[in-house]
Amino acid sequence: MTDDGYQLRPIGWVRSPIVDLADAPRQGDEGGPPADLVFASEFVEGLRDLHVGDAMLLLTWLDRAARDVLVVHPRDELTRPQRGVFSTRSADRPNPVGLHHIVITAIDGPTVTVGNLEAIDGTPIIDLKPLLAPTGER
């Protein structure tokens, strides 16, 4: 383990027209708007080799989530029976890591623009990874 232990470091923040949780779609493919990923200057070197059109996985930290939750009503519909949180994609869970499929539409220095992101304005970014390519292309 490093000296940092289990402490996440935000590497950037989402800049989005969605400012209210109530306006956020539950998953990006249900229709999120374009958004900017604004990286902190000390992490910009890690953005080398990203390209417009790349399909990526964005990891965020859903910092408004409730972390003491182990059972939820799916999609917050109270008429649906409660489920164990690990069988759902609820944001409320012990470690609220958000996973988002994104496609890069522009890159300008520390700012990576993506289409169709459901995360709200100000959401901390913790990682960005390529989708796995077929084995031969890795």
Added chain:
Amino acid sequence: MTDDGYQLRPIGWVRSPIVDLADAPRQGDEGGPPADLVFASEFVEGLRDLHVGDAMLLLTWLDRAARDVLVVHPRDELTRPQRGVFSTRSADRPNPVGLHHIVITAIDGPTVTVGNLEAIDGTPIIDLKPLLAPTGER
């Protein structure tokens, strides 16, 4: 933000025959062995509604990773040119979250057995999520 800020809480640990990083395949589909996910007792209620055969995403914290790395040689092959870390799946990165596609093969109380996991013995587990179903099934 909650009082916990950016602090991850391990919800369990991987129990695997792989005890040495050098023996770990780089991705699960390159041939990891079966492994157990052993959850801490206080999180077991969240495992309700998991079933044998479920395809899930496992999130781990790769606690042996170097976190001060922004460029890497892909797959540690020194003959390949360095790349920005966010265009790679390197474990060495500012927030070393591991993502693993797993399928549940057995459930026994706090222990969920999965096939084909490349994480090494003792790796902390931070989350378990279902793969997204088609929209109508959510």
